[in-house]
Amino acid sequence: MANAIPSRGDNYSEWYNELVKRADLAENSAVRGCMVIKPYGFSIWEKMQRALDDMFKETGHTNAYFPLFIPKSYLSKEASHVEGFAKECAVVTHYRLKNAPDGSGVIVDPDAKLEEELIVRPTSETVIWSTYKNWIQSYRDLPLLINQWANVVRWEMRTRLFLRTAEFLWQEGHTAHATADEAMAETRQMLEVYARFAEEWMAMPVIKGYKTENERFAGAEETLCIEAMMQDGKALQAGTSHFLGQNFAKAFDVKFQSKGGGLEYVWGTSWGVSTRLMGALVMAHSDDSGLVLPPKLAPIQVVIVPIYRNEEQLGQISEKVKEIMKGLKRIGISVKFDDSDANKPGWKFAEYELRGVPVRLAMGARDLENGTVEIARRDTKEKTTVSLEGIVGYIEQLLEDIQKNIYQKALAFRETNTHKVDTYEEFKQVLDEKGGFVLAHWDGTSETEDRIKDETKATIRCIPYNAPEEEGTCILTGKPSTRRVLFARAY
Numbered sequence: 001m002a003n004a005i006p007s008r009g010d011n012y013s014e015w016y017n018e019l020v021k022r023a024d025l026a027e028n029s030a031v032r033g034c035m036v037i038k039p040y041g042f043s044i045w046e047k048m049q050r051a052l053d054d055m056f057k058e059t060g061h062t063n064a065y066f067p068l069f070i071p072k073s074y075l076s077k078e079a080s081h082v083e084g085f086a087k088e089c090a091v092v093t094h095y096r097l098k099n100a101p102d103g104s105g106v107i108v109d110p111d112a113k114l115e116e117e118l119i120v121r122p123t124s125e126t127v128i129w130s131t132y133k134n135w136i137q138s139y140r141d142l143p144l145l146i147n148q149w150a151n152v153v154r155w156e157m158r159t160r161l162f163l164r165t166a167e168f169l170w171q172e173g174h175t176a177h178a179t180a181d182e183a184m185a186e187t188r189q190m191l192e193v194y195a196r197f198a199e200e201w202m203a204m205p206v207i208k209g210y211k212t213e214n215e216r217f218a219g220a221e222e223t224l225c226i227e228a229m230m231q232d233g234k235a236l237q238a239g240t241s242h243f244l245g246q247n248f249a250k251a252f253d254v255k256f257q258s259k260g261g262g263l264e265y266v267w268g269t270s271w272g273v274s275t276r277l278m279g280a281l282v283m284a285h286s287d288d289s290g291l292v293l294p295p296k297l298a299p300i301q302v303v304i305v306p307i308y309r310n311e312e313q314l315g316q317i318s319e320k321v322k323e324i325m326k327g328l329k330r331i332g333i334s335v336k337f338d339d340s341d342a343n344k345p346g347w348k349f350a351e352y353e354l355r356g357v358p359v360r361l362a363m364g365a366r367d368l369e370n371g372t373v374e375i376a377r378r379d380t381k382e383k384t385t386v387s388l389e390g391i392v393g394y395i396e397q398l399l400e401d402i403q404k405n406i407y408q409k410a411l412a413f414r415e416t417n418t419h420k421v422d423t424y425e426e427f428k429q430v431l432d433e434k435g436g437f438v439l440a441h442w443d444g445t446s447e448t449e450d451r452i453k454d455e456t457k458a459t460i461r462c463i464p465y466n467a468p469e470e471e472g473t474c475i476l477t478g479k480p481s482t483r484r485v486l487f488a489r490a491y
Helices: 012-022 039-058 079-088 125-135 180-200 247-251 276-285 311-330 345-354 365-370 391-416 424-433 446-456
Strands: 026-028 035-037 069-071 090-094 097-099 106-108 113-120 144-153 167-177 207-210 222-229 235-245 255-257 263-265 267-274 302-307 335-337 359-364 372-377 383-387 418-420 437-441 459-464 484-488
Touching: 012 026, 012 276, 035 039, 039 144, 039 167, 039 180, 039 276, 079 247, 125 144, 125 167, 125 247, 167 180, 180 207, 180 222, 180 235, 180 267, 222 276, 222 391, 222 459, 222 484, 235 247, 235 276, 247 267, 267 276, 276 391, 302 311, 302 345, 311 335, 311 359, 311 365, 311 391, 345 359, 359 365, 359 391, 365 372, 372 391, 383 391, 391 418, 424 437, 424 446, 446 459
Parallel strands: 302 335, 302 359, 418 437
Antiparallel strands: 026 035, 069 113, 090 113, 097 106, 144 167, 167 267, 207 222, 207 459, 222 235, 235 267, 255 263, 359 372, 372 383, 437 484, 459 484
16 A cells, blocks of 8 residues: 555655545545544544643643634724734624525525624634633733634635645634733743644654744734744744734733732733644655654554464464553553454555554564564664563663654754855755755845745745844845844745
């Protein structure tokens, strides 16, 4: 099965699309632009959810749920916010269907028009801040640290599984604070949470930085982001955290009584990641044989395949396998014993390779006699024959090594494909011939940023946190610049 996947080198886009489908992660649905996340793919998303949710709760956040529908008037209250999302909104105008007079099916009942149209949630700032007005009266009610796991709809015209769909799953945090400093500290803290998750769980190195004014979230005063490099050299925004200032508090009149007795507007943040991370996971690590999953996110971390000639041999192997499985499960390692007779071992090897299972054990009659087992690791495809004595500890260490190796491989790839340029000609040449991340000087104007984007399809992904002070000149205009910013073509 894995051999049927197109090569990354031949057609990266087709490779990605086919791999997502063949590895049983997701498929296109009957609804235009929407996807079905299949059980294996959803198992990975559940692991992501669980890890992130634990991190949110460690930082004091609690979960809640807010309506899917937002009155149109709410979106009108924050001007830049509605402008940023207006073209992507799905609108509910009627609340009832009825049978068509000619019996052809159902039609929208023209008498059931809503007095005010409802917007299907593209993001929840407006409906949440309208609620916060009722929850916040005093400084004692702050900080208010809320997260919700939900689905959202953004009416994308060109869709791609996980990366860009009309409906997707995500989490969105919305917090309220007494001071700007507290809100900004929250904004930074949550970006650090995302960066730690990306690097420690997804094994995906990221660059932390500030978005330019052009690229900020609609309605935010500052947007922080993490940017990751995919194997085709393109960037993927893997998480954002926004300092909203008092914009939404003023739009929805959310005030609190301060310790001094006066009334003040609260300060807000919002932050989120989505099922887009599933696409990042595929594109950052996988190969022409299938998925390469970091052990921390793999639904099945270890698969054991028996090789036998008869039922007696299978019974003997199964007894030994039960001992191994018991030991692995005791320390929290997920393991599957595939003793089905529907397919031969070679087919199973290819199938689990396609699905990205980090460790595969094969055990036959000779292994039983010798007290050994063959172990194959998915990341390097190396095979080793190992003694059954101490096998559980060996596998535990191997999974840790695989997690680290996948990260280091991705980091080395990013470093190799990050380039410094000083002229516009070199900038365009690197983008066309090499791709990857480009560090270059920019004069700080939106006009220059727009022109570079129009001419090269590259955007400023972020102004990196660690960008050193460095005198230079803008690659396009020649105007003075004090630091390099990160450019790339992106998803």
